[in-house]
Amino acid sequence: MKTLLTREQLHDGVAKMAQQIEAAFEGRQLTIIGVLTGSVVLVADLIRHIDQPMRVGVIQASSYRGATTTRGDLIINSELMLDIKDRDVLLVDDIFDTGHTLEKVVEKLKDFKPASVRSAVLLRKLGRQETDYRPDFTAFEIPDEFVVGYGLDYEDMYRNLPYLAALESEDIDRHNAAQQG
Ligand code: IMP
Numbered sequence: 736m737k738t739l740l741t742r743e744q745l746h747d748g749v750a751k752m753a754q755q756i757e758a759a760f761e762g763r764q765l766t767i768i769g770v771l772t773g774s775v776v777l778v779a780d781l782i783r784h785i786d787q788p789m790r791v792g793v794i795q796a797s798s799y800r801g802a803t804t805t806r807g808d809l810i811i812n813s814e815l816m817l818d819i820k821d822r823d824v825l826l827v828d829d830i831f832d833t834g835h836t837l838e839k840v841v842e843k844l845k846d847f848k849p850a851s852v853r854s855a856v857l858l859r860k861l862g863r864q865e866t867d868y869r870p871d872f873t874a875f876e877i878p879d880e881f882v883v884g885y886g887l888d889y890e891d892m893y894r895n896l897p898y899l900a901a902l903e904s905e906d907i908d909r910h911n912a913a914q915q916g
């Protein structure tokens with residue numbers, strides 16, 4: 736695996752994005768909604784950098800996806816979500832790739848009549864976007880490579896890596912061999 740962002744770089748980028756979020760929501764109570772599962776590490780770190788009153792909840796979005804870029808049907812489950820009516824919501828996700836996931840989740844949140852919905856992502860993959868929607872806050876822009884770690888997975892593995900790494904073809908071969916064993 737090739738390290739793209741070290742633990743220190745991730746820490747600094749998340750702290751900087753937290754400052755931008757604090758400035759944008761100054762004096763208002765925030766409701767942070769993390770998109771499961773990829774955002775769990777980011778949410779845990781981000782909220783501890785934001786020194787203002789907030790509520791924290793989750794929503795689940797899942798679509799079938801491997802290392803390839805094929806997009807499956809998106810399933811959004813809001814059953815576990817906090818009440819967001821009349822709240823200022825910050826939706827948090829791991830990565831903005833084609834943009835379809837975040838755009839659809841933002842649309843879904845609007846059904847619950849929040850006062851406002853903004854979004855923050857750890858990563859934006861350059862040159863991949865297929866929608867006009869853009870996240871309001873982005874910690875890092877990365878090249879078009881499949882990445883894992885800091886919450887991001889390949890077949891539900893590698894989320895626990897404390898750094899961000901690009902998966903190379905020999906990593907995928909090794910992964911497949913380990914899963915069969
Ligand atoms: P989008 O709908 O194409 O923007 O895809 C967003 C979702 O795809 C993210 O929430 C991730 O779950 C997944 N995804 C996209 N690129 C990567 C990647 O490089 N590594 C891991 N997951 C990814």
Ligand code: MG
Binds near residue numbers: 772774829
């Ligand atoms: Mg995800």
